[in-house]
Amino acid sequence: MRDSLDKTQQGLKRSRETWFGKVASLFDRTRVGDEVWDELEELLIAADVGVTTTQKLIEKVKQRIKAEKLSEGTQVRAVLKEEMVNLLKVDAGAASVSSLAGSQIILVVGVNGSGKTTSIAKLAYGFKNEGKKVILAAADTFRAAAIDQLKRWGERIGVEVVAHESGGDPGAVVYDALQAAQNRQAQVVIIDTAGRLHTKFNLMEELKKIKRVAGKYEMPQEVLLVIDATTGQNGLAQTRHFTEAVGVNGIFLAKLDGTAKGGIVLAIYDELKIPITYIGTGEQLEDIAPFNANTFVGAIFS
Structure with missing residues (x-):
């Protein structure tokens, strides 16, 4: 992965513009x-940023500038930036799946059109460049096109893809992928799941089943939710819905470059406390890019 600061600024x-x-120009006075x-x-x-988070953030800034007797625009802007970093207090960099030692399972979930499969490809590409052996599991068996898409990415990146025929049991795909990982001493298994609406009960139940199959293996398991930043x-x-179903413990915020509203990052941290x-x-x-609070806040104000 390229320099994370450059990539974050790009996204x-x-x-920023x-x-x-x-926001930054407000404090030029x-x-x-x-x-x-x-x-x-x-x-x-x-x-x-959302109403609740915005009000909380502004109140903290007001309290600090009153306590510290600040009034100049540059001083207030600096306090705002510091409070934004404080709000992003979960250190996502430390929790990043790429930093886990040994073998690991990454169960990737998300709604249709979120950019899930492309995000999986980016992860696989990054892990491979770190020298790790990666296996992809095509557990989206509802659409033949999804299996073919993952196979094409695997071929392009140069990583193995474990897949069954369309319409098969996703749990069986996951089982075979994890068996293959053990046999080939792979360090990372990334599981692609069917893009599903978070309101569909049956599909969410199937996701729970996939997680149970993966949970039988003594490997650290990350449930990574891909969210389209433009939504x-x-x-x-x-x-909220995916966390209730399968315990999301990390978020891949896709398509951040496609939105002018990067404040959703602050809302996610403040309201859900998920990195x-x-x-x-x-x-x-x-x-x-791995998410980093200081880099993020610096990039939106630079």
């Missing part, structure tokens, strides 16, 4: 008056 270009650019707070609230909500606040509802482990910053395989 947040639209956010629109809503957060306007010499002194900050009361009128700034209403403007700041409107801009943060427009950037998908905004709907991503919060998706995360964003990766962000998708473009269409190429290398367009992926």
Whole structure:
């Protein structure tokens, strides 16, 4: 993966040039008056930070500038940036799946159209470049096209794909993939699952079954939810439903380069306390970066 700062700045270009650019310019004035707070609230909500998180953030900034007797625009902007970093207090970099030692299972879930399969390819590409042996499991057996797509990615990247015929049992695919991983001493198994609406009970139950099969192997298991950053606040509802079903413990925020509303990152952390482990910053395989709070906040204001 390329330098994470450069990739994060690339992914947040639209956010930086629109809503957060306007936020930064609010504090270009010499002194900050009361009128700034209403403007700041409107801009943060427009950037998908969400009403609750926005109000909490502004209140913390107000408390600090009062306690520290600050009034200059540059000082207040610095406090805002610090409080944003504090809000992103779950260290996603430390929780990143790429940092886990030994073998690991990554169960990738998400709704249709979230960019799930492409995100899997980016992960596999990154792990392979780290020198790890990777196996992909094509457990989306509902669509033949999904199996073919994963096979094409596997061929392009140079990693093995374990797949059955379309319509088969996803749990059996996962079992075979994990057996193959043990036999070939693979370090990473990434499981692709059917893109499913988070409101569909039967499909969510099948996802639980896949997780149970994977859980029989003594390997660390990460449940990674892929969210399309352009869906905004709907991503919060998706995360809640998937977490209730299968215990999501990491988020891959895809298509961040396609939205001007990067504030959804703040809302996810504040309301759900689930770390964003990766962000998708473009269409190429290398367009992926581990999420880091300081890098993120620096990129939206740089």
